Every structure is written in structure tokens, then in C-alpha cells.
Amino acid sequence: MPFPARRACALAAALALSAPLAHAAASLQPCRLAGVPTELQCGSLQRPLDPARPEGVKIDVHYVVVPALARNKQPDAVLMLAGGPGQSAISVASRVLPRLSRLNNRRDLVFIDQRGTGKSAPLDCADDSKLPLTEQLDEAARLRRLDACRATLEKLPYGQDGGLRFFTTTLAMQDMDAVRQALGVPQWNLIGASYGTRAALEYLRLFPAQVRRTVIDGVAPPDMALPASFSTDAQAALEALFQAHASTHPTLRADWQALLASLPRAVTVQQPLTGVPERFTVTRELLMSAVRMPLYQPALAAALPAALQAAARDGNFASLFGLTTAFGSSPALRLAMGMHFSVVCAEDLPRLPDAQDPPGADFRRSQAEMYTQVCKTWPRGAVAPEFYQVPPAPSPVLLLSGGADPATPPRHGERVAKALGAGHAERVQHIVVPEAGHGVMPVGCMRDLVFRFIDAKTDAAALPQDAACATRIPRPSAFQPITPATEGTAK
Template sequence: MRDWRGRLLALLMVAGLGGPAWAAPTDGLLKPCRIDGIPNELKCGSLRRPLDPARPDGVAIDIGFLVVPAMARNKQPDAVLLLAGGPGQSAIKVASRVLPRLSRLNNRRDLVFVDQRGTGRSAPLECPDDSKLPLTEQLDGDAQMRRLDECRAKLEALPYGRDGGLRFFTTTIAMQDMEAVRQALGVPQWNLIGASYGTRAALEYLRQFPGQVRRTVIDGVAPPDMVLPASFSPDTQAALDKLFAAHAATHPQLRAEWEKLLASTPRTVTVAQPLTGVPERFTVDRELLLRAVRPPLYQPALAAALPAAIHAAAAEGRFEGLFGLSTAFGSAPGLRLAMGMHFSVMCAEDVPRLATSTDAPGADYGRVDAELYSRACRKWPRGEVPADFYKIPPAPSPVLVLSGGADPATPPRHGERVAQALAVGHPGRVRHLVVPESGHGVMAVGCVRDLLFRFIDAPTEAEALPESLLKDAACATRIPRPPAFQPVQGGTAP
């Protein structure tokens, strides 16, 4: 998931399904198209949908989607649906990043990327990109809220934003769009693949349309009952503490340096803006420091540079490393979130439940995220969420749950709770794989890609998942944490 400032990447992606080739004619629905980053010609389409499901004759929006046709002529009819993360990520924009991981599946199955309403080609709710603004403007809390108010006002002026239109971008309504696309394409069943927020979307689709799902893969589970602003605090704290413990042998003073750094705030520093290179002088407060450290934790390869960056800031007053790492993850244009859609989801589904959350705040992170989202959602139009949305019924078909042990946003504790709920009555249908040293999202790790293929490609009648399925992923579970980055020390030339 992602922090609304655009510093967090609410990761990935999506879903896949299988079924015999298209069962209904799609002439006129799909047209040839080109997508950035993908060399071959694909198929694109759109479907007209009511903004408010209760008013089918009211305002309508277009739901855009991309179909990557199966390579083989004798293809399977169950397509793979990829549900993007965020909330707020465009599935079509991340397609080029996801396709290499699903190439084996694409041999005999169509891959379908649907831009969820509020993103990409589906009535987008986008706010201006502030990543190139001066850091002083990016990081000033009051200025951020002013920009958010301005963005909301512009979105409410759109045809689909007027008269409380922002209330109709919830996960529940969006999954009804996904079902409409399935029917329009004539896909008998989806194979769902969702990561990060996409796992919540997959679980909601599974709840509403259990008979239309053949297989489900959820990677980095963000369940509907998670209360994200509250869980961010203990989960990020746990990932940070794990980083300190992992590097205790090579950096024994790391935790002490971190505490010293926190205690030194607020302080004035000069740092080059990571994207423009322009030096800027601004004040680093405690909240800013906490947010700067979070994004690298999503990816162990980036987190490996945190010990050196924390040391440079604490011992030498150099903050370039910390702020450079904070923008290194998720800065690509295709990974940007539609922040209007992000808040339409979060303000409806998570923030109203903050008062009842049982997550204890992390020692360092406290209530930073809860307070930020509460403030942002005060004026945001809030959609209705059915009570059953927060329930996870037993899985009607096989589910593969994936978790990264070093994930600061959706660690294994959430995946385990969901796996237990899904397995009620049919424990053999659900398997939970934890990759101990992986971060946010494990589908790209080594043999997990092959595991995913074998899971979805298994015969439809195979209801029970063999234990050997997870044993085959041992190559992923044995991957060690990357060693701490050691800066190159300059020397005297001989």
C-alpha cells in the first residue's frame, strides 16, 4: 500500500484466471492497440458502466482494459485477471512490468488488465504529480493538505465527480465492473492474481462472485479488515527492527545511531532534490525522518543501503542517502497512484474503523499515519461499504497466499489470518507460502514464478493443493537477506 504523499509504493499488480477460450463473441469490443514497454500488438477495449450501480440510467463511465492474447492456438478458456495495487495503480500501466513474470501462463491463457474505476483509462481521479516540487513544498504538511483540497475540488468538478460522485469508487463497486468485463469478454471463469491492495480487490471479487473464480493468488495480503493507517505503524516498526537485528554483527551501533538521529529532530539540512538535483535547505522533523526510512524497507536490496545512509545522517549530518533511497522505490511514472481514487477507497473502507483498530502503534511510528489519513479524509466524500465486505468467507476454490517476511506493509501475520479464514471447511484448498527475507511482493522471486504457473495450470478438478507445492518453493525460502551496502572509500592513488 502506499502513503498518500507519493513516497510509498503500494505495490503491484494483479490477477490471473483460466477457462476455455472466449465463450462469447467479442467482435467490436476489442481493437488492436500498442502499450508502452510492450513490443507486440495487443487488444484494448472499454465497457460503459453506471457510476452509481443503483442508478443504471444515470452518469456513466468507461472501464478500460487490455487483453494480452494467449500465444498458443489451443488456449485455455479461463483467462488471468490482474488486479493492480495502491489503491490507485493503473493495471494497464504496470502491464509491461508484470508480463515477464507471467510469460508461461500467457502461452495458453489470455492475460487481462482492467484499469479499476478511478485509475488509468477508467474515469481517472488523478492529482498533480508533486515529486519534482521543491522538497520544502513536498514535505510541508499544511501545504500538502492545501494541494489535496485543490485536487478534490477539481475532481468534484468532473462529470463523474459531481454531486458526491467520488463516493462510487469503492472496492465493492469496482469488482462489479470486473464481473461485467468477464461477461462481456465471455470468459467462463477468472484466475485472479492480486498483490498488495490487489489482494483486497481479489478477496472482494471472490466474496461477491465465488462461482466465477477458478484459482486465486494473493501476494502481500491487505485484507478488508486491516485498517491500513493503523497497521502501517506496527508493521513498519517490525520491519525496521528486523533490519537492525539482521545487521547487528556488521553495524552494532545502528540502532543507537537511529535513536540519536530521531532525537536530533527537528534540524535544518541541505539536500539535493533527488529528481532535479537542485540543492535545497529545509527542516527535517521526526515525521519526515520516519517517512524517509519506510520506502526502502519495501525492497530488501534497497534496505541494504539503509545502515550506511542512517550512519551518514547521524554521524556526519549527510542526508542525501536517506532521501535518495526514499525516492528510489516507486518513482517510475507507471507506478504513480491516482490519489483521488486512493482516498475514495481509504476514506470509505479504512479510516472510519480507526477507532476500533486493535493494532498497537509501533514504538517509533506511533500514530503518524493514522493522524495523516484522518486529516486527509475529513472532507473527502465517503462511500457506503456493506458490512459483509469485512468478512472473509471460506474459499470456494483453491487459493495460494504469498507473504514476504520482511514486508513493512503486508507482513505474514495478515496472510496467515486470511489463509485460516479461507481454509475453513476445506483446509486442503489453501496454502500459505512465506519467503522470510522477501519484501513487499514475492511473485518475482526466483522459483515463485514457476510455482504460480503450476498452481494456475493445474487441472480444474484438482481441489486440494499438495504440500509438495510449497516444498518446491524452497529455493525462494532459502534466499538470504542482502548484506549491508558498504560505501566505497576513496584512497590515495599509487
């Protein structure tokens, strides 16, 4: 969403009148971003690919600064840490800016493309979104594409000689602090979402004195073995969906079991983006991949009951695969899959054999098996044992969790809140919005709550925050397709 017109004018004036950032005036240049109607400031910082070899291969870390509107701005800028892993912070800036508009009045907003994403030594694989559905969701075909991508990335200047090992979260957070120093920012206010919460926790561990406040939304702790937790948490979200819509769809669970029992089966579905009819076989693994994505967003998940019943009763899979495509159709949300696997293979896979998360009854171990296969040949970086520990918070931390989140539900936020609050519980608050999905900040009044937390003049005034305005928001009602019968009732 673009800024309102008067805000756009004010931002343009602020760019012209405000003093340049300390130590960074020479490196910042006027620039524009798609979806943002005003001129911003862009810069880059050269960093060693391998910090142990400062004279070796260099990469450029790119960043964007949205200057504060007020002339008497606060010195502590807001740093947005993107999700994934693999999301470009700069690419999602236009989507995030409206949620941070109040903070931007007196604070600079900074978006840094983490190494491996966006323009910062990108580790991109080919875009799969317009491939035939059977190829998009077929794990064997995906493994072949990823192996080919790895081979291509290893030919890049920063991918040769095991270069893919140097894209871990720890090294990336060292880049973030180097940018802070270049910009002359005394302390960050960190805002991390999804994987960005892991990044924020690592930055907080490495540079505790350089953080004033921290917001982590959809907590993905460093000790979370992602491929194992995927199955456990997605299963819990699916079970909650069945229960929530039991009154409107009393046979949904039975329809689901019948659908599973009918597989594999041949179907014909139009590719949602191209409109081309495709005929392929729906396997159990393909079905579970299709179901998992809409669970991230309650508004999309509300259409799952009707989509699942259409597939089970009529063999119509169009709605189900349409929902799956809708979740990741925005180019801004695409992940740099090379960076994704460089992080997960180094940080999560070594913990997979000892993971305590039980596989979901329906989701089973397909995700874990896929990551295990990819990581067999993917170069792995070194991760210090301290990375997996969350020390007590040195400054106020606000944790946000969605009760309907299939990836980072409250159970992860609870243990991180306990670790952060050890000895100083008053520095930590964990807010659970029961019917929110993956990402709580966009819900209702949460953007104002985050503003109050960061803008509070003292740590004592920052917490606790009252979130009753969000915690009472109900789950979206199940979508009811329009049929001749329902159309007549509506009239």
C-alpha cells in the same frame, strides 16, 4: 522488460491467427502499450457510476487483453488486479508480463484499469515527484495539495454531486465481472498484489463461482485499518532491519536514536530528480516518511544502514532522501490519489477508532492522523458489513507473504488463510518468504510456482506447492559505501 524476440514474433502470429474472444470481437481493437513491443487488444465497457441509478452518469472501464499464444488456449483467462489502491493495471502491464509469460502460452492475460485509475474515470492528483523535497515530505503541504485535488475532482462529470463515493472496491469488482461477461470468460484466475489482494478477496466473495484459482501476494485484508497497521508493521520491519545488520553495523540502533534526538535540524540536500540543492528542516515526521519507503524493497533497505549512519554522524541526508525518491520514481507506479482516498476513507477510516494495532514506538500515529485529516472532507461511499468478512474459499487460493514486508507482513496473510481454509484447509496454502519485502512473486522461482498452481489440471494437484527454492533466499547484505579505506581493501 520486453519479451525475447522469438516470443514477440510468436505473440504477433497468435494475434493474427487465434480466434477472437467470444462476445467481444466487436469491442476489441488492436492497440500498443509502452514497453510491450507487440500489438495487443484494447477495449472499454460503459458502466453506471452508481449501480442504483443505471440511467445516470456513465463511466468507461478500459481493459487490455494479451491473447494466449497457443491456438488451443484454455478458456479461463488470468486477471491481474493492481495495488495501491490507485494503481493502473494497464500501466504496470509491461512490468508484469515477463512474470506471467508461461501462463500466457495457453491463457489470455487481462489487465483492467479499476474505476478511478488509468483511463477508467481517473481520479488523479498532481504529480509530486519533482516538487522540492520539503514539499514532497511535508505533511501540512501535502494536506493542502490533497484538499485542492479533492475540490478539482468534484468538478469532473463523475465527481459532481458526491460522485467520489462510487469508487469503492465492491463497485469496482462489479465492473470486473461485467468485463468478464463481455469477454465471454467463464472463470477468472485472479492474481492480486498488495491492495489487489483485497480486491481479489472481494471479487471471490461476490462471485465465487466465477473464480477458478486465486493468487494473493502481500495480503491486505478488508478488515485491515490501513492507517493503523502502517505504523505497527513499519516499526516491526525497521526493528528487523536493525537486528539483521547488527553484525556489520553494531552501532546502528544507537545511531538511529541519536538521529531522532537531533531533530529538528536544518539540512541541505540535492533534489534527486532535478539535482537542485534544497535547504529545509528535517522533522521527526519527515524522517519517518523517508525511512518507511525503502523498507518495501530489501535491495533498497540494504542501503538504509549506511544512509542512516551518514545522516546521524555526518549530517549527510543525501543518501536517505535518494533512497526515498528511488522507490516511487517510475511513472508506471504512480497512484491515482483521488481513487486511493475514495477507497481508504470509505473502507478503512470507519474502523480506525477500534483498531487493535498498537502504534510503532518510532512511527507513532502520523499516518493515521494524516488520513483522518484528509477523510474529514472526502466523500465516503457505503460499505456493507459483509465486505469485512472473508468466507471459506470455494476454490484453491495461494497466499504469498514477505517476512520483511513493512506494509502487509505475514500476520495478515495468516488470519486470511485461516478464514479461507475454514472447513477445507486443503484449498489454501500460505507461503512466507522470510527475507522478501512487499511482493513475493518477483522473487526467484516464484513465477514458476504460480504457473504450476494455476496450470494444474485439478484442484487436488494445485496445492500444496513446494516453495523451498524461495524460502531459503537470504536478506541482501548491507551496502558498504566505497571509501579510500574500502577501495584499498578491494584492490
